[in-house]
Amino acid sequence: MNSFMANISLGLETALSFNSLLFCFIGVTVGTIVGVLPGVGPLAAISLALPMTYYVDPTSALIMLAGIFYGTQYGGSTASILLNLPGTATSAVTCLDGYPLAQQGKAGLALFVTAITSFVGSSFAILLVMGFAPIIAEFALRFGAPDYFSVMVLGLVAASTLSVGSPLKGLAMVSFGLALGLVGTDVNTGMFRFTFGSFELSDGLSLVAVAMGLFGVAEILSNIGITRSTSLSAKDITFRSMMPSPDEWRQVWRPTARGTVVGSIVGALPGTGPGIASFMAYALEKRIAKDPSRFGRGAIEGISSPEAANNASVQAAFIPTLSFGIPGDAVMAVLLGAMLIHGITPGPSFIANEPAMFWGLVMSFWVGNILLLVLNIPLIGLWVRLLTIPYHLLYPAVLVFICIGVYSSSNSVFDIFVVLVFGIIGYVMRKFEYPAAPVLLGFILGPLLEENFRRSLLLAGGDITVFVTEPISLIFLLMTLAFLGVSFLPGLKKAFMSGGE
Amino acid sequence: MPSQINRPELTAALGLAVFGGLVVIEGGSYPLGSLTRPGPGFMPVVLGVLIILLALAVAFDVRKSGSPRPDFGWRPLLAVTTGILAFAILVTPLGFIPATIALVMLSGCGETRPRLLQLAGVALFMGLFGYLMFIKGLGVPLDAVTGYR
Numbered sequence: 001m002n003s004f005m006a007n008i009s010l011g012l013e014t015a016l017s018f019n020s021l022l023f024c025f026i027g028v029t030v031g032t033i034v035g036v037l038p039g040v041g042p043l044a045a046i047s048l049a050l051p052m053t054y055y056v057d058p059t060s061a062l063i064m065l066a067g068i069f070y071g072t073q074y075g076g077s078t079a080s081i082l083l084n085l086p087g088t089a090t091s092a093v094t095c096l097d098g099y100p101l102a103q104q105g106k107a108g109l110a111l112f113v114t115a116i117t118s119f120v121g122s123s124f125a126i127l128l129v130m131g132f133a134p135i136i137a138e139f140a141l142r143f144g145a146p147d148y149f150s151v152m153v154l155g156l157v158a159a160s161t162l163s164v165g166s167p168l169k170g171l172a173m174v175s176f177g178l179a180l181g182l183v184g185t186d187v188n189t190g191m192f193r194f195t196f197g198s199f200e201l202s203d204g205l206s207l208v209a210v211a212m213g214l215f216g217v218a219e220i221l222s223n224i225g226i227t228r229s230t231s232l233s234a235k236d237i238t239f240r241s242m243m244p245s246p247d248e249w250r251q252v253w254r255p256t257a258r259g260t261v262v263g264s265i266v267g268a269l270p271g272t273g274p275g276i277a278s279f280m281a282y283a284l285e286k287r288i289a290k291d292p293s294r295f296g297r298g299a300i301e302g303i304s305s306p307e308a309a310n311n312a313s314v315q316a317a318f319i320p321t322l323s324f325g326i327p328g329d330a331v332m333a334v335l336l337g338a339m340l341i342h343g344i345t346p347g348p349s350f351i352a353n354e355p356a357m358f359w360g361l362v363m364s365f366w367v368g369n370i371l372l373l374v375l376n377i378p379l380i381g382l383w384v385r386l387l388t389i390p391y392h393l394l395y396p397a398v399l400v401f402i403c404i405g406v407y408s409s410s411n412s413v414f415d416i417f418v419v420l421v422f423g424i425i426g427y428v429m430r431k432f433e434y435p436a437a438p439v440l441l442g443f444i445l446g447p448l449l450e451e452n453f454r455r456s457l458l459l460a461g462g463d464i465t466v467f468v469t470e471p472i473s474l475i476f477l478l479m480t481l482a483f484l485g486v487s488f489l490p491g492l493k494k495a496f497m498s499g500g501e
Numbered sequence: 502m503p504s505q506i507n508r509p510e511l512t513a514a515l516g517l518a519v520f521g522g523l524v525v526i527e528g529g530s531y532p533l534g535s536l537t538r539p540g541p542g543f544m545p546v547v548l549g550v551l552i553i554l555l556a557l558a559v560a561f562d563v564r565k566s567g568s569p570r571p572d573f574g575w576r577p578l579l580a581v582t583t584g585i586l587a588f589a590i591l592v593t594p595l596g597f598i599p600a601t602i603a604l605v606m607l608s609g610c611g612e613t614r615p616r617l618l619q620l621a622g623v624a625l626f627m628g629l630f631g632y633l634m635f636i637k638g639l640g641v642p643l644d645a646v647t648g649y650r
Contacts, residue, residue, distance in 0.1 A: 172555040224577035431571035462537030
């Protein structure tokens with residue numbers, strides 16, 4: 001217990017230093033802006049910020065990148081409520097009841113409720129991270145190469161099958177991403193693979209370029225030309241209109257608690273992110289409601305539970321990321337990439353080796369969430385005005401950021417071409433409903449997966465059964481089979497996602 | 502259930518299978534190694550085969566799906582592509598500000614009725630803002646305009 005308190009004070013000391021506070025503030029502010037603006041997602045923002053973090057120490061860099069990620073979850077609901085357009089993919093569910101609430105003149109209330117429930121969801125999940133991440137990491141220290149291989153397979157399969165859409169396409173995209181990860185120098189032999197004589201490819205495809213292409217450019221391509229309602233349902237949000245009545249408070253807290261639990265569980269699983277968490281939380285509320293017909297017409301439960309869930313899952317996603325080194329979703333994967341760039345090896349020894357960084361990061365979550373509460377309640381009017389920037393002027397500006405951001409990450413024009421190629425690939429994928437997140441996850445985990453696979457076989461003397469004879473590895477593989485079963489046997493999937501649309 | 506073949510979906514899936522085939526061919530040219538000591542070609546071949554199998558499974562799954570032919574926005578695609586290409590080609594010889602102006606003006610034409618004057622404003626603003634933030638602030642080694650940093 002004493003060491004726990006010591007860790008917390010170490011974390012506070014780090015999180016409250018001037019640099020940490022500054023970068024936390026920058027992170028959550030950028031996160032809120034990106035979250036509010038439809039058509040710019042957290043992935044594009046984090047990849048964009050990645051090159052800028054080369055200039056700061058790794059702790060501040062992580063604090064800022066994490067802040068962008070959870071900050072977007074707060075901002076995302078604003079456009080959902082006011083414009084019926086999700087600011088981020090994870091707040092799509094919030095449109096269903098948030099927009100009707102705004103049409104009834106309760107936009108202020110909806111914005112207040114989503115901010116508060118977001119805070120509650122986050123807070124609970126941060127407590128889980130503080131309690132569980134170190135314990136799980138200690139357990140994971142005993143992992144051998146086969147166990148690592150299998151937990152990565154579990155994460156990849158979970159990420160591709162547990163999303164909305166075709167699980168087969170998801171699996172195909174994970175394999176596509178794994179193949180992209182092969183490009184570059186083979187770590188074991190030093191041989192160039194898939195470089196086709198190009199010097200620029202000898203280090204592999206640039207993570208920033210691939211991520212910004214698949215998410216930044218592709219998103220812009222699919223958003224151009226969509227006519228949007230520019231008329232905001234509420235331009236001025238007064239503080240008074242935001243306050244819920246005692247009756248509304250009573251309606252909010254139970255769904256918030258349920259959403260928090262759903263989000264924490266989903267987020268803590270490797271491979272499952274906030275999108276699926278908010279969807280499941282909404283489905284659950286609809287299922288247990290006395291009068292399900294209220295949903296879609298401005299039910300306050302319909303915004304409080306999913307918003308609590310997506311924030312809880314974002315924070316809980318740090319558990320597998322920081323204790324196993326296995327990212328919960330594509331954004332976490334980019335965060336892992338950032339750690340690697342800064343020379344920090346993610347994995348179970350991270351918490352033990354870098355206590356100041358881990359506890360500093362976790363304590364900065366508290367700072368960041370409190371800042372977000374301020375940014376999203378008293379200052380909400382500022383962000384609402386952002387929504388009046390027309391998209392036809394916004395997207396060329398975002399493209400400039402993408403191009404210069406990619407260039408600055410490697411000082412090479414080559415990466416701008418890579419962005420373009422992946423932008424077009426990402427656009428085609430969207431049109432045919434192939435998910436892009438698994439590609440990125442596969443791309444980042446690919447080299448780690450191959451290394452552990454080859455090491456396992458080497459240590460086991462070529463015995464491929466090592467993956468099922470090692471007990472921990474076997475458990476992960478059985479869980480992987482369970483995920484596959486859930487997604488391919490229709491009856492099971494129905495039971496699992498019951499009550500959905 | 503429509504019984505017609507969904508050609509666009511099928512083409513996309515088979516295209517992915519072809520990609521898998523290329524990975525197998527290129528990967529197969531590297532040393533495969535053995536199970537005791539897998540070589541650099543081992544994983545590419547395994548992954549390539551996996552991609553082919555999954556792509557064929559997707560193809561089978563979507564062959565008669567009722568999803569409509571996707572509607573590609575050729576205009577945005579063309580505008581954004583030429584814009585990014587222009588930036589990439591111009592940024593080293595001409596400098597960041599001219600490249601930015603080209604990118605904003607070209608990509609801005611992705612909308613059916615581009616407002617050129619407003620776009621010019623965005624182009625100038627982004628040129629100056631980007632110069633101050635990335636070249637002055639972060640020290641990205643680029644010229645603002647040829648010869649001037």
